[in-house]
Amino acid sequence: MKKIILFITFLIFISFSLFSQNDKKVLEAIKIKKAPKIDGVLNDEVWKNIPIANDFIQYEPFNGKVATFDTEVKVIYNDEAIFIAAIMYDPYPDSILLELGKRDEIDNINSDAFAINLAPFNDDLNAVELRVSASGVQLDRFHSPTGVDQNWNPVWQSAVKINDKGWVVEFKIPYSAIRFPNKKEQVWGINFWRNIKRYREWSTYNFIDKEKNGIITQSAKLIGIHDIEPPLRLSFFPYISGYLNKNPENDKLGYSFNYGMDLKYGINESFTLDMTLIPDFGQVQSDDEILNLSPFEVRYQEKRQFFTEGTNLFNKGGIFYSRRIGTQPIAYYSISDSLQKGEELTENPSSTKLINATKISGRTQQGLGIGIFNAMTSPAKAIISDSLGKERVIETQSFTNYNIFVLDQSLKNNSFVSLINTNVSRKDYSANVTATTFSLMESSKKYSIDGDLLVSQKYADATDIGYSYEINVGKRSGNFQYDLEHSVESDKYDPNDLGYLQSNNEMNFEGGISYIIFKPFWKFLNLNTRLHIDYSMNYLPREYSSFIINTHTSATLKNHFSLGFYVGGSPIEKVDFYQARVKGWKYNLPSNIWFGTWMSSDYRKKIALDTRFSYSHVDYSHKNSSFNISLSPRIRLSDKFMIIYGLDLNKSKNQYGYATQFTDTSAKLNIIFGKRDQQTLANTINSTYIFNNKSSLSFRLRHYWSIADYKEFFLLKEDGYLTATDYNENNDINFNIFNIDLIYSWHFAPGSIISVVWKNSIYNVEDEIVQNLFANIDNTFSIPAQNSFSIKVLYYLDYQYFKKNINF
Numbered sequence: 001m002k003k004i005i006l007f008i009t010f011l012i013f014i015s016f017s018l019f020s021q022n023d024k025k026v027l028e029a030i031k032i033k034k035a036p037k038i039d040g041v042l043n044d045e046v047w048k049n050i051p052i053a054n055d056f057i058q059y060e061p062f063n064g065k066v067a068t069f070d071t072e073v074k075v076i077y078n079d080e081a082i083f084i085a086a087i088m089y090d091p092y093p094d095s096i097l098l099e100l101g102k103r104d105e106i107d108n109i110n111s112d113a114f115a116i117n118l119a120p121f122n123d124d125l126n127a128v129e130l131r132v133s134a135s136g137v138q139l140d141r142f143h144s145p146t147g148v149d150q151n152w153n154p155v156w157q158s159a160v161k162i163n164d165k166g167w168v169v170e171f172k173i174p175y176s177a178i179r180f181p182n183k184k185e186q187v188w189g190i191n192f193w194r195n196i197k198r199y200r201e202w203s204t205y206n207f208i209d210k211e212k213n214g215i216i217t218q219s220a221k222l223i224g225i226h227d228i229e230p231p232l233r234l235s236f237f238p239y240i241s242g243y244l245n246k247n248p249e250n251d252k253l254g255y256s257f258n259y260g261m262d263l264k265y266g267i268n269e270s271f272t273l274d275m276t277l278i279p280d281f282g283q284v285q286s287d288d289e290i291l292n293l294s295p296f297e298v299r300y301q302e303k304r305q306f307f308t309e310g311t312n313l314f315n316k317g318g319i320f321y322s323r324r325i326g327t328q329p330i331a332y333y334s335i336s337d338s339l340q341k342g343e344e345l346t347e348n349p350s351s352t353k354l355i356n357a358t359k360i361s362g363r364t365q366q367g368l369g370i371g372i373f374n375a376m377t378s379p380a381k382a383i384i385s386d387s388l389g390k391e392r393v394i395e396t397q398s399f400t401n402y403n404i405f406v407l408d409q410s411l412k413n414n415s416f417v418s419l420i421n422t423n424v425s426r427k428d429y430s431a432n433v434t435a436t437t438f439s440l441m442e443s444s445k446k447y448s449i450d451g452d453l454l455v456s457q458k459y460a461d462a463t464d465i466g467y468s469y470e471i472n473v474g475k476r477s478g479n480f481q482y483d484l485e486h487s488v489e490s491d492k493y494d495p496n497d498l499g500y501l502q503s504n505n506e507m508n509f510e511g512g513i514s515y516i517i518f519k520p521f522w523k524f525l526n527l528n529t530r531l532h533i534d535y536s537m538n539y540l541p542r543e544y545s546s547f548i549i550n551t552h553t554s555a556t557l558k559n560h561f562s563l564g565f566y567v568g569g570s571p572i573e574k575v576d577f578y579q580a581r582v583k584g585w586k587y588n589l590p591s592n593i594w595f596g597t598w599m600s601s602d603y604r605k606k607i608a609l610d611t612r613f614s615y616s617h618v619d620y621s622h623k624n625s626s627f628n629i630s631l632s633p634r635i636r637l638s639d640k641f642m643i644i645y646g647l648d649l650n651k652s653k654n655q656y657g658y659a660t661q662f663t664d665t666s667a668k669l670n671i672i673f674g675k676r677d678q679q680t681l682a683n684t685i686n687s688t689y690i691f692n693n694k695s696s697l698s699f700r701l702r703h704y705w706s707i708a709d710y711k712e713f714f715l716l717k718e719d720g721y722l723t724a725t726d727y728n729e730n731n732d733i734n735f736n737i738f739n740i741d742l743i744y745s746w747h748f749a750p751g752s753i754i755s756v757v758w759k760n761s762i763y764n765v766e767d768e769i770v771q772n773l774f775a776n777i778d779n780t781f782s783i784p785a786q787n788s789f790s791i792k793v794l795y796y797l798d799y800q801y802f803k804k805n806i807n808f
Contacts, residue, residue: 026204027053027190028224040161042085048374050074056194061525063518067203069166071194077225081174086114088150088194090166097133097604099196100690102698103747104150109378110604110636112197114169117143117219119189120180123367123410125216127189128178130150135639136160136693143216144312144414144438154178155796160168170426170581176800177235181365182269186225189216192605198562198604206220210518213477217414233266234799237751241792248784258333262306271362271370276306279354283757285789291680291706291735293657295578296502306357313361313371314405317420317435317452321500322406326354329380335357338394339384340677347383352397363756365528375402398427402498413441424497430722431497432742439475449473456494479518484511491540502723506545510534511718513726520558527551538577547575560602569593580657580716581673587673588720589618608634626652640691644750646684653677656722659713671716672727680706681773695746701739705776708733709769732769736780738762751796759788
């Protein structure tokens with residue numbers, strides 16, 4: 001271990017000896033007294049004689065070349081807000097693409113766009129992005145070392161105008177929407193982006209070299225802002241909602257009425273408190289549920305806005321999975337074991353109820369990020385009734401408290417070091433995970449070392465302590481890149497009370513080399529090829545698990561088709577320590593090989609297509625093969641109406657996997673595996689009609705059908721191989737999920753929204769296989785559906801607005 005530490009330290013010092021500096025443009029903002037009218041027409045006097053940001057350079061497709069058309073940007077400010085105006089010159093204004101889209105979902109719409117990256121703390125790590133399409137649709141998100149927060153939703157204004165010289169966009173960004181240091185002279189990081197969609201061209205004010213690591217770190221500097229004070233940031237989001245529900249087991253309509261509020265309070269210029277009181281998540285889009293035959297829990301996407309917005313700090317270390325909060329009670333399934341003769345389970349809530357949740361987050365002028373998170377769920381109780389109507393109540397989960405604490409220090413050269421702690425406590429139980437994670441990059445930003453160390457502790461009848469660590473060293477920029485990684489998860493490491501980990505007790509060694517061509521050549525705009533090797537072992541006992549080698553190549557052609565190809569395999573037998581579902585058991589898998597390809601056509605066309613194909617084959621003794629085909633055509637009927645269809649077909653023949661287990665009369669554990677054919681067919685339709693840049697109607701339909709048809713059964717031996725058995729029960733599965741989500745949204749005022757939602761769902765699991773698609777559909781629709789219709793009104797109330805317009 002000491003040798004490893006000394007070697008890593010040596011690498012860091014070697015890396016730090018290298019140096020390069022990205023030239024940064026400097027733009028001055030001018031202070032004004034009278035605010036301009038935000039209308040996309042720059043005829044206000046305040047816009048005259050303002051320094052201009054111009055000379056944009058292409059980011060893509062021709063990284064480093066001069067932009068096709070001129071762009072001019074001006075920045076002014078007053079005591080209330082910063083104002084930005086951009087003129088996008090275009091000699092063919094009737095060719096400007098103007099497709100509409102939903103707010104925050106404009107990445108793939110067919111429209112020109114202008115975006116701002118703003119980094120008030122100028123730390124090269126964190127920045128906000130505000131984007132407006134030429135059709136007037138807004139997008140905002142937050143960039144941090146942990147990724148991009150798509151759900152950050154500040155309140156700001158913009159307006160767009162098309163004219164005979166091109167198009168113009170105006171921004172008003174209130175200081176209440178962003179955080180910045182409380183000091184006399186401000187120096188902010190800033191960059192501007194322009195997208196000419198018909199040319200698939202992005203250009204930037206400060207040149208961003210694609211061969212260098214980091215986008216935010218290659219920003220320009222904004223100077224001239226002085227004597228502004230962070231305002232009192234206080235806003236309320238009260239809501240009311242009403243639901244009509246029709247459940248299959250009840251002939252009567254159910255109804256409910258909810259109300260509550262979210263609150264945002266700026267504790268100071270750097271820190272914000274967010275709180276949700278009596279939240280309502282009933283309108284959240286349905287999960288894409290699947291038939292899970294693996295030994296691992298399915299991880300579903302978080303869609304509740306409070307848990308997706310502003311959580312970049314809390315995602316440090318990867319030990320926060322917010323779906324744990326308000327999830328299924330821990331004794332949900334085991335409650336049936338409490339039933340006595342003549343009793344039945346009459347009520348068993350499938351989720352715990354969130355009482356409230358609070359988060360405090362921000363970053364000091366010295367670059368120290370601090371995050372505090374707390375959530376509480378009320379006890380979940382099941383009701384059991386006997387034949388006489390007498391009821392008894394059993395608690396399936398007690399009152400539970402969830403906490404997270406984060407410290408994240410920004411360092412030079414796009415580096416950071418973080419400390420994170422999560423804690424879950426309920427009656428007679430607590431779980432604690434502490435992690436430190438870091439990324440250290442030398443001054444040229446070519447080489448870095450990343451890593452983390454985590455310790456989990458569980459306190460109940462006994463104390464379990466486990467640990468995990470990961471170290472990664474690599475070259476992150478340039479045409480030739482590489483990385484080496486080593487990771488360990490001990491047999492007792494378990495972050496799953498508030499995190500997500502499929503499996504522990506693992507040790508991995510992996511590495512990869514990549515060659516990336518960023519600049520266009522021949523018929524290609526770019527090309528990326530990578531070779532990756534992964535060697536895995538069981539942590540305890542130290543036993544070989546798998547050796548995998550794979551390679552992939554992806555490219556974008558000059559006609560804007562993207563495509564890729566990959567191939568890989570396990571050249572020697574693998575050992576699966578999880579498939580048996582019993583600690584200490586294993587299952588030996590033969591060698592296998594797989595390959596696949598994918599393609600995505602040009603989204604500027606009215607009809608575009610995404611396709612994917614993959615095939616895998618296990619050695620001939622198993623005669624196991626599988627393939628997957630997915631097709632997703634997208635049709636743009638107009639600038640307002642889009643339909644995307646998705647078909648995903650997966651077939652596996654002679655697949656071997658866990659079926660069941662039981663203890664026989666001699667008290668011997670029998671673990672049964674089955675040879676099965678599995679087929680999965682998923683159909684989705686996504687359709688959106690955009691009325692204007694503030695209102696839309698979206699429709700999503702998904703039918704997922706999966707069957708597992710068992711042909712033969714085997715007994716798993718302790719050496720990991722299979723032998724014959726006389727077990728022959730019916731383990732077949734015919735699984736169907738059908739969902740419809742119809743949503744109308746109207747942003748009727750800044751930060752305020754009315755949403756009307758209809759949700760329809762059918763869930764059906766049977767042990768009789770239906771082989772015919774249409775017979776299966778008929779069978780599915782014979783099952784009563786669950787329906788929900790709801791209306792929710794959320795209104796944005798800002799303290800600064802009331803202070804300015806209302807005399808208290």
